[in-house]
Amino acid sequence: MRLAGLLAVVLAACTPEIAPGAYLCGPDQACPDDLACDGASHICVLPSQVTAFACAAGTEAEPNNGLATAQPLRTFECVSQPVELVGCAEGADSEDWYQFDVPATCTTVGVGARLTFPLAFEVLGLELVGNDGATIATGTACPNQSAEDGDEQRCLEQALVPGGHYAVRVLRSGEGSCDGACSYNRYTLSVRLETP
Amino acid sequence: MSIAARSVACALVFVCSSRVASADKDISFESKGERSTTTRILLGSLLGAGVIAGGLGVYWHLDSKSASDDVGAVTFTGKAWTAEDVALVDQADRSRTRAAVAYGIGGALVLGAIIAFIATDPPTETVVITPRRGTPTLTPTDGGATLGGTWSF
Structure with missing residues (x-):
């Protein structure tokens, strides 16, 4: 029983440890399990820390959707x-x-x-x-x-x-x-x- | 043969016959039995299979550890989470499971080999030898005599 416990502890070290904030989001907001993509920073964080995507002030100059208004x-x-x-x-x-x-x-x-x-x-x-x-x-x-x-x-x-x-x-x-x-x-x- | 020589020979016969008579006790000793060839093959197979399974467990364990180290991170890496990273996590999980199964099977086989080794331990037999009285013989020869004896068990 003790041996099985020791084995479980040793093998547990083979589970990747990925801390929140370690990775940038991948395509389609891909993140490691248990993490989610933060809209503001596009960094993988805890789901509770996720903020929605928003355009920063001054980054939008509308209307500019055509040649005439470029x-x-x-x-x-x-x-x-x-x-x-x-x-x-x-x-x-x-x-x-x-x-x-x-x-x-x-x-x-x-x-x-x-x-x-x-x-x-x-x-x-x-x-x-x-x-x-x-x-x-x-x-x-x-x-x-x-x-x-x-x-x-x-x-x-x-x-x-x-x-x-x-x-x-x-x-x-x-x-x-x-x-x-x-x-x-x-x-x-x-x-x-x-x-x- | 001179009279003196004959006298010496007779004295020797007397001494030896008394010695043989005094050794008229049972001789006993422990004799260890041997495992049969089939048992030895069985034990070797169990142990060998256990060692092989354990070796596979070590291989998968190291593979899992390597993949885990490659993808694991506790500080900002500056890298994006990609399909390759997902594959590494899957590899780490898969190899970890295989290692656990291999360790379990290997451990069970080695344990089985140990139990079988103990269970098939051949019994120790006590062998008793009962010596019969020895019969000394004395054969005169030129210039002396030959002293001998016969025993049976």
Whole structure:
């Protein structure tokens, strides 16, 4: 009997010990058993500590759901430092638009954009849209992206026409939305002009 | 043969015959029996199977511990919880269960081997030898005599 008890104690050490706060939430708010995804921090915590997802103040600038109402980015030079902004999409807000102009003085110019968002919530998409409303390029998985850090990234690089007017569109893809239970996400968008 | 030699030979016969007569007691000693081949095979099989099961238990135990250590964390890891982590937890649980079963079976087999070893311990027999009176013989030879004796059990 004592041996069986000792065996149970020894084998109990083989049960993974995962403390609340040790892991970021995975896709579809995945967390270890007995833990749940915190909406505010997308960290796996005790269910009693979970807070609901909410967009931080200043991360929503509506209306910006189309080319006409797109939020202007700063005035770029032909080769510019990246402009970085934090956004959020939840509820009925399924997309955010950001517009910018390309200086006419540039000889060759391109845009580089990177969208970073937690993989815990709905997957976001990134598109480059021309002045006519047509999609020119779509963001894809970034090179050298680590899948372990809890973030997903989409990158986009595209040659542009000097003097042109463009928009970057951030949209909810419908994927990874926890069957509708986590149809929201926050993101960081980085855009810069560069020599292609 | 001289008279002196004959006298010595007769004296020897007298001394020896008296010695043999005085050893006219039962001789007893303990004799340990042996296990049969079948029993030895049974015991070896039980013990061997128990050791093998215990070895498998150790293997699964270590596998479970390794998977558990890989996924376990008490401080912030900066990593997202992924399907690979879920698989590690499942592996740890599965191997832990296998280890417990293997330890149980192995322990039972070794215990069974020990019990069988005790239960099949062959009895000790007491062997008694009753010596009969020895008959000394004396055969004169050239220059002396040959002294001998016969006994039966």
